[in-house]
Each structure stands twice: as structure tokens, then as C-alpha cells.
Amino acid sequence: MTETVLRTGAEKRRFTLDMRALSPFVALIALVIAGALINPDFLTASNLLNVVTRSAFIAIIAVGATFVIAGGGLDLSVGSMAALTAGVMILTLNNLGGGDMGTLALGMLAAIALSAACGLANGLVVTFGRIEPFIVTLGTMGIFRSLVIWLAAGGTITMRNFELRELYRPVYFGSVFGIPVPIIAFLVVAAIGALILYRTSFGRHVVALGSNEDVARYSGVPIWRVRTLTYIIQGICVGIAVLVYVPRLGSATPTTGLLWELQAITAVVIGGTALKGGIGRIWGTVVGAVILELVANIMVLSNFVSEFLVGAVQGAIIIVAMLLQRSVHRGR
């Protein structure tokens, strides 16, 4: 008797969870149909590839944010961190001066090292300082942003070596078998992220930590280490996003990455990860990032939305898309 009840309960839950995991895709399909109705140019391969390519930065950063948020944390500093990392990377490349692969590799290494260090700093202050992550990362957000403004003296940090710029350019604009490199990059990052979150004990620890910290502690989850690691993963993801971002315009300005933290968090939530922690959905997050970029694209392609109202319509579309998702898994 009890067994039967338990079994049906579990089955029921699994079914609901599957619908939840699928619902971001439903919203995505609805948006694509809406876009096609609004402007036939929307469905051209070049437009769709542009949009998905553009969403790469936010998607990669949001994969990291999925770990942090699933673990019950929050990182507001990612936009500033991206700007700082991009600035330092370009300065490193300029100082090395060469136009060869070796220079580029060193610059990339510097970027990843710096962003991982920034993530480590966030993680250590959150865990050992026992301060709300909201406050810690709000503080580092200001610090990273000011540092990049200081490095740029308020102006622009630009890649000076023309050869290097041309060598690096294909990382954003190039494609392999017709698929733009940034798309490949974010699919790989998401696949690795999914592997870590769903198939390793660390991943399960993150989710356990996010759903109930006390229970996780009593179950022997190394709280400090797991939490700090989520911030380091976030940092590394920011670094990877920067590697794809820098070749696009070859420069970093004080406005680089402005509000990216908000977009990343929105992508994570659209994707079905709970903002209070305990549930993490990597593929949903990636779809969330694409949805955000699609909405902006549809706005520009439409002919009937005045440029003054773009923000309002964008906000409304995101809310409607979320309501649609909700009704899908409620109605089953």
C-alpha cells in the first residue's frame, strides 16, 4: 500500500519536472512563431544566426550564474567583472605587442586567471566573511567597474596591433561547418556545465546547499568549499565570455557589460532555475539567454513599435512568455 503510494507520487513528480524543464523551449517556439509573423525577414538564417551568436556572452555567463543561484547565492558583479577582464586582457595583449598565436594565448590565459581570481574573491568574502552575497557582489561590482574606468582613464581600451586583431577576429565572426564559433563555445560550456551539475557529486552538493544549507551541512557537504567553487565557476564563465567578446569590437569601454548581471539572472530564471536556490537547469538557462536576445531582435524588426516603447513591449513579452510557461506545466 505504502509502496504504491510512494511510487505513483514519484512518477507524478518526475512528469511535472519534465514539463517544467521543457517549458522554456515552448516559450522559445512561441516567440519564433511570433517573430515570423511580425517580419518574414526574421526567419532568415543570417538573422537567426546573428541573434543566437549575440546571445553567447550572456548564455555563457548565465551558465555560471546557474551554479551560483542553484547553490543559493547571487553574483551581481559579473557585468563589471567582464568589463575589467576584457580591459586587462586587451592591455596585456597591447603590452606583449606581438601579433602571433603565442601572444594571444597569453592574453587569454591572463583573462581566465583574472576572472577566476575575481570569482574566488567573491566566494571567499561570501563564505568566510559570512556576508549576504547580494552585498558582497554589489561591492565588487563597484570595485571592478571603477578599476576598468581607471585603467581606461574614462576612455576606451583598444587592441592596438592590427595583425593580432585580424588573427583573433574569427573567434567571434568565424564559423565551423556553418556554425558560428560563439555558438559552439556556449554549447560546449553548457554541456560541460550540465555534466558537472547533473553527473558529479559536486553538482549534487550545489543543489543540496541551495535547497537547505543546514541539512546539507549535517549530511557532510563541505559547505565552504562548494560555495566558493560556485563563484569560481562563475568567474571562469565570465572569462570565457570575454574571450568571445573581445574579438567582436576589439575594445573595452567603461560601458562594457553594463547590466549584464541582470540579463544573466533573468536568463537563469526564465530557464526554470529557482531564484531561492535548490533547482538548477543549465539548458533552460541557455534557452533563456536566447529568448532575451530574440525579444530585442523582434522589437527592432517590427515596424509598429515606436522606439520610445521598445522597453515596455519587451518587458511585457517576457512576462507573457513566463505566464505561458507556467500554464504549460500547470495544465500538463
Place this chain on the structure above:
Amino acid sequence: MKATVLKIAMAAGLMAGVATGAMAQQKNVTIGVSIPAATHGWTGGVVYHAQETAKQLEKGYPGLKVIVKTSPDGAAQANALDDLTSQKIDALVVLPFNSDELTNPVREVKRRGTFITVVDRGLKDPSIQDIYVAGNNPEFGRVAGKYFVDNLKQGNVVVFRGIPTVIDEERVTNFEKALEGSGVKVIDKQYANWNRDDAFKVMQDFLSKHPKIDAVWASDDDMALGVMEAIRQAKREDIKFVLGGAGMKDMIKKVMDGDKMIPANVSYPPSMISTAMGVTAAHFYTNAPMRGTYTLNAQLITKDNAKEHYFPNSPF
């Protein structure tokens, strides 16, 4: 009475010898300069030019002291004004963050008898200022519009707007007014927040949406750079030129070098802070009347005059 004092002073000077004579002629004036911190390219240029001009003026006018203070936001600027007043300044040159927040703090400084010069963004109460130096936003749009009418004559143009502000509104409405009656047509407008990345995205979308675009009014150099990259990626040949604005050094260099896609620029110089500081210093050291409003022209920068607008050492 005044004449007597002068005579006595002169006599004293003569008696005391050459050294004291020089001292009596020297006039000690302190000018405080309060500007926004470098948060984007243009304000970065303002900071650079303010610091350069401070050095030049101190060299040119003996006894002059110039204190430059930068502030990250409106409230911090109000505090900076207090700090400057406590250093006994004779004149204040201020580029206010915004009109609402800073009108009263500047009025307080004025009450102490300080000479006030306001730059670029005006105060709510213009009676506070002794001198007002400003760029010309309507003219900025008009000059750009006229360039399209003269050089494109006919065709489709897409327009990039900045951040929704009065500045942006004045520029765009006057741009469109200048196009009236010509063959140049604005087929699309969109905000891109004076930001490269946003301009890149919007331009990608414009290129998908419109099969034929003849020219782009990016209205700002940062946005123009994003636009150029999107055009290059799409390999579109229909766009004849991109017109930016504000005179960023990279873009002025392109105009100087005769880049076909960037044939011109429209100035909105951050060095207007230098104009303001120069006029203020001259008020104390010359007998020429200086009080009044100075509106700087939005100049069309082409290959011929690009050199005057090129500052390779400025961050902007």
C-alpha cells in the same frame, strides 16, 4: 579715493624697490573646477582637457591656482562644491551632472561672492551664472542633416539615437528637420544608448530588416564603431558612409586619413571645458568684458580641418 590708494601703493612699491613692485602686480586668484568623473569617453575627454588647461593657465597667469575636482555622481558633486568653497575659491567652473540636483548647491557657492561659470548642462536658474559655455545640440543635428542632404542627396538613412534625454531629442528632431524637403529619407530609428555593443546589435538587425540602406547617421562615434563592425560582418556594399559625432580621436584619425566610410564628423568637443576655464581666467587678468553666454558651433569636421580636432593624447 581709489586713485589715492593706488598712488600710495605705487609710491610704496617704488620706495621698496623692484622685488616688492613685482609682488604688488601679482594677483592671487584661485579657480575651482568641478566636473563629472570619467565614466564614459566624452567625460574622459573633459577630465583630460580640464587638467591640461589647468597647467597651461597656471603657467600663463602668474598667481593663478586651478583646482580640478571630479565627482562620480550628482550628490558627490554637491559635496565637492563644499570642499572647493572651503578652499576659498574666487571662481567656480562647473559642468553639472544634472540641472535639478545641482542648482541649489551652486547657488550657495554664488552667495559667497564667487564668480560662476557653467558649462554644457545648464542650471534651472540661469541668473546664478556669470558665464555660460555650451555646445549646440540642435546645431549638432542640423549640421549632420545638412551633410546628408548635400552629400547623399537621395536615399534611405537609418538613425541611431543615444539615451532618451533632452540632448538626444534636440539632436534628432533637428536632424530630421534639416532633411525635410530633400530626397533623403529616414527609414528607421532606434535607441542604442551611445554604446558600441548596443549599436552593433541594432545595426545587425537593421541590416536583416532593410535590403537597401544608403547611409547611417550613428550620431555618436562609439555607436559608429559598432555600426562599422556590423556592416563589415554582413559584407554589405550598399552603405555609402557612416556619420558619427563628438570627435573621438580614432574617428578623427579616419577622417584625416580619408577613410571612404567615415568621410566626416560633427564636433561636440569635450574641450569646451577649456574654453570655459580660459574665459574665466581672462575675467580676472584682463580688462575685457567676459560675462555672457558662449555657444560653441557644432562644426563639420572633414579632411581639410580634421587636424585642428585631433588630440592623440586625449583618452577620447
